[in-house]
Amino acid sequence: MTSKIIHSEEIAALETRFRALFINCLSGFKSVNLVGTVNKNGQTNLSIVNSVIHLGANPPLMGFILRPDSVTRDTWDNILETNYYTFNHLNPQIIEQAHQTSARFPKEISEFDATGLTPIFSENFAAPFVAESHVKIGLKFRERLPIELNGTYLVIGEIVEIHFPENCLSNDGFLDIQLADSVTNSGLDAYHLVEKPMRLSYAKTDKWPSVLH
Amino acid sequence: MTSKIIHSEEIAALETRFRALFINCLSGFKSVNLVGTVNKNGQTNLSIVNSVIHLGANPPLMGFILRPDSVTRDTWDNILETNYYTFNHLNPQIIEQAHQTSARFPKEISEFDATGLTPIFSENFAAPFVAESHVKIGLKFRERLPIELNGTYLVIGEIVEIHFPENCLSNDGFLDIQLADSVTNSGLDAYHLVEKPMRLSYAKTDKWPSVLH
Numbered sequence: 001m002t003s004k005i006i007h008s009e010e011i012a013a014l015e016t017r018f019r020a021l022f023i024n025c026l027s028g029f030k031s032v033n034l035v036g037t038v039n040k041n042g043q044t045n046l047s048i049v050n051s052v053i054h055l056g057a058n059p060p061l062m063g064f065i066l067r068p069d070s071v072t073r074d075t076w077d078n079i080l081e082t083n084y085y086t087f088n089h090l091n092p093q094i095i096e097q098a099h100q101t102s103a104r105f106p107k108e109i110s111e112f113d114a115t116g117l118t119p120i121f122s123e124n125f126a127a128p129f130v131a132e133s134h135v136k137i138g139l140k141f142r143e144r145l146p147i148e149l150n151g152t153y154l155v156i157g158e159i160v161e162i163h164f165p166e167n168c169l170s171n172d173g174f175l176d177i178q179l180a181d182s183v184t185n186s187g188l189d190a191y192h193l194v195e196k197p198m199r200l201s202y203a204k205t206d207k208w209p210s211v212l213h
Numbered sequence: 214m215t216s217k218i219i220h221s222e223e224i225a226a227l228e229t230r231f232r233a234l235f236i237n238c239l240s241g242f243k244s245v246n247l248v249g250t251v252n253k254n255g256q257t258n259l260s261i262v263n264s265v266i267h268l269g270a271n272p273p274l275m276g277f278i279l280r281p282d283s284v285t286r287d288t289w290d291n292i293l294e295t296n297y298y299t300f301n302h303l304n305p306q307i308i309e310q311a312h313q314t315s316a317r318f319p320k321e322i323s324e325f326d327a328t329g330l331t332p333i334f335s336e337n338f339a340a341p342f343v344a345e346s347h348v349k350i351g352l353k354f355r356e357r358l359p360i361e362l363n364g365t366y367l368v369i370g371e372i373v374e375i376h377f378p379e380n381c382l383s384n385d386g387f388l389d390i391q392l393a394d395s396v397t398n399s400g401l402d403a404y405h406l407v408e409k410p411m412r413l414s415y416a417k418t419d420k421w422p423s424v425l426h
């Protein structure tokens with residue numbers, strides 16, 4: 001592989017859409033999720049985000065980046081109204097439907113209806129889950145941190161409900177999301193299947209890591 | 214797949230290490246990078262992080278989550294001292310070495326030396342890159358946002374230098390990181406190879422997305 005090196009001035013001089021896609025690819029493979037919400041009138045909304053991040057296990061916190069000018073705007077309005085939202089992992093059977101939720105549907109149309117995905121509700125939890133997703137997480141909104149450098153926000157929620165395939169959970173707490181058919185994403189529009197996990201032993205200074213079986 | 218559902222009380226009652234691993238798996242596939250830094254005396258440091266996130270393309274910003282009690286503490290001290298750091302994608306040839314950087318080596322030992330990875334330096338850029346990595350990003354520290362809910366931080370840097378395999382870049386700005394051999398991570402200790410990308414067309418309300426070739 002021939003390596004090329006570019007610097008700030010060249011990055012700044014790139015055509016806007018070229019740069020947006022290129023820079024989006026640099027952060028590596030991403031988590032990709034459907035975010036399910038509902039407004040106080042009961043209308044559901046579904047949007048795709050590729051910025052979900054683990055923040056901590058105790059309390060169990062996850063974040064995602066909100067861009068106020070984007071189609072996730074309805075998502076944010078609904079989170080503010082109800083305090084609840086869901087993350088739903090993508091799998092190969094729903095990639096196209098999930099991608100299609102990023103089209104700018106009018107506010108009065110639910111992306112569930114527009115794409116054929118199925119909302120399901122749990123007891124005592126306001127927001128809809130995606131029935132076709134195999135790993136689904138229900139969150140309660142906790143905080144929105146402004147990132148003033150570029151006008152975005154880190155939206156933080158606490159995990160209050162988890163739906164997962166029981167056969168994918170190991171004795172030590174490892175949930176095999178590849179076995180659960182979860183996929184990954186790169187850039188703005190690329191989806192990738194993932195191969196089986198290779199787990200490595202806890203790293204110690206006096207021995208080389210070994211593969212866990 | 215038989216789906217199981219658990220709630221807050223059951224999550225809180227999980228054994229600590231089981232919960233840490235389980236919750237870490239829920240955020241989906243993650244970006245995994247080696248962070249290269251150097252202190253003012255010229256001693257290099259290398260740590261592995263699986264929380265790198267794209268924040269924006271203009272200015273080009275990336276973030277990662279800093280846990281103050283972790284082995285990335287030296288990384289943070291060095292960023293404060295020099296203002297510069299690098300993200301280096303993992304590939305199959307360096308997964309074990311990368312994982313081994315998470316062992317608690319004494320402060321006076323460089324993880325480059327301890328794992329056999331090779332530091333390389335660019336002109337006018339303080340921090341070391343990892344020679345064996347195929348996608349390498351040089352960043353200048355911009356801001357550290359405290360996440361008071363759990364005592365962690367979002368560390369934000371601006372991309373000032375990019376090293377990438379020229380053959381992996383498309384005309385529209387898409388960098389094929391799978392072709393560049395980048396891998397992904399899940400949970401705390403699992404590494405996964407990734408299959409070829411399927412790119413979908415920009416979503417519009419009046420037609421179904423098609424596969425880009």
